[in-house]
Amino acid sequence: MxxxxxxxxxxxxxxxxxxxxxxxxxxxxxxxxxxxxxxxxxxxxxxxxxxxxxxxxxxxxxxxxxxxxxxxxxxxxxxxxxxxxxxxxxxxxxxxxxRTDTQRHTDAVTNRRLYLEPGSDGMAYLTLYTAAVEATAIHNRATDMATSAKHNGDPRTHTQLKVDVLTDLMLNENTHTPRVTPHIRARVNVTVPALTLLGRDHHGDLDADQTSGPATLEGYGPIDRHTALNITRQARSFTRVLTDPATGAVLSYGRQRYKPPADLDELIRLTHTECTFPIPCKPSTTTDLDHTVAWGDGGTTSFDNLSPLCTSHHKVKHHTEWTIRQTPGPDGRPPTITWTSPAGYEYTIEPTPLAKRGLSRIGTVSRV
Structure with missing residues (x-):
């Protein structure tokens, strides 16, 4: 009916x-x-x-x-x-x-599938429905391999390269795509509530604390805690990130040089998980960090003067009448980013909340 x-x-x-x-x-x-x-x-x-x-x-x-x-x-x-x-x-x-996120994920993963949908002009859609961690890792590996080929001079677009390297990997044992840096492995970034990592089950193994908030898979969103714990067991390193007790957003710390060091770079991309132009855009992991006040104009390489911008919106900032400024948050909170349009309208970009209020999170990096 x-x-x-x-x-x-x-x-x-x-x-x-x-x-x-x-x-x-x-x-x-x-x-x-x-x-x-x-x-x-x-x-x-x-x-x-x-x-x-x-x-x-x-x-x-x-x-x-x-x-x-x-x-x-x-x-x-x-x-x-x-x-x-x-x-x-x-x-x-x-x-x-x-129901717990682990119970729901266990049920959902039984429905994983691969299906083919014909397109036009000799093309087709191949859709993989699988666990978010594996799907994100596959996407990240294809993206990294495409980026390496692009940096080495491949004339294809980044989108074309992602499809081509993934196809090459599926049809051959190793990729034969020219200009791809060898030995690139899949990677995922997961943010896990600190209290989750402290939990233990009755066997003494790590167990998910269901009151501590969900774990977050970068580029996807919340995932079940059991999967996140399995990833952290295999993680080669941990990055501890403190969050604001009122907003759950990442707190800042400073550095003084033109190119941000790895820890500051990661902190900014965790604070703003997308390009900071005020429309939906690319994940910050695929963008460059831009000095809001240019280095040549006295701008500093600091938490409150850097933000992720994709190539397209970096050009908007430098070649149109759009302007951008960062305003420090009260009580040491992360700054907000405000864009002003040529017509005078202001659009404020808030830091991406990463944690439940009052919790610290530990960002983990794992290679699958």
Whole structure:
């Protein structure tokens, strides 16, 4: 019956079946439990895309958890883009789930699959649905190999190279793609609540503390604690990162030289996990760090004068009338970044919250 309604709507509105189903789910949510979200949409305080993300991500939650979930996510809806709100909503779902994240991940991983969808012009889509850690590691390895080839002069685009090196790896034992630096391995970055690492099960092994907040997989979002603990067991090194007790964002420390050292570089990319231009963009791990006040103009290589910018928005900063400034946060908190458009509108980019309030986190780096 439900599919009949979906198909009826899809045909009438010239939508795809998934889009029609999403419209129905969003409408049911707005006319049902999410009254505050509906009122915010009606008054223009949030966009439809924000409400769609909020409702869509609530699907796994029982009804009794929806009020707490809505209060958390709606408070962010006026501050961030719809894409970033989607990430926040996924994290909020993890916080209010009655079942543990490990139980849910164990069930979900049984549905892993690989499927082929024909395209046009002799092309096709090959989709791998698997655990987030493995998927992220595969993507990161392809990205690193493509970057090495690009730096060595390969004329293909970065996107083309990622596809080509991954295809080469799947069809051959080792990559034969020219200009790729050899021996690049897969990598993942996981941020884990410190309290999680202190937990022990009845065998004396590390066990996840379910009250300490979810672990975060860089480039993806929250993952179950059991998977995060397995990664930390194999990690070659740990980077301790203190977080602000009020905001959960990373605190700063200084350095004085043009090129930021590795620890400062990593700290900034953890504080801002995306390019800091005020539209959805690339993860900060794939961008360059830019001096907000140019080095030649007296700018320092410091936490409050560096931010990740992709190549495109680096050009926007230097070759258009857009301007950027950083404002130190109160009480030693990380600075906020404000962009001013040629028309005079200001857009503020807040640090990415990485931890539950009051917790320290330990960022771990593992090669899979």
């Amino acid at each position: 439900q599919r009949q309604v979906v198909l009826e709507l899809a045909v009438a509105l010239h939508l795809t079946e998934p889009d029609a189903r999403r419209l129905i789910v969003t409408s049911e949510g707005l006319t049902g439990p999410f009254t505050a979200t509906r009122e915010a949409l009606a008054s223009g305080r949030v966009s439809y895309r924000h409400t769609e993300a909020l409702v869509h991500r609530s699907h796994p939650l029982p009804r009794e958890a929806l009020a707490r979930y809505e209060k958390t996510v709606l408070s962010w809806a006026r501050k961030v883009t719809a894409q970033r709100l989607d990430t926040i909503a996924r994290a909020a779902v993890e916080e209010v789930q009655p």
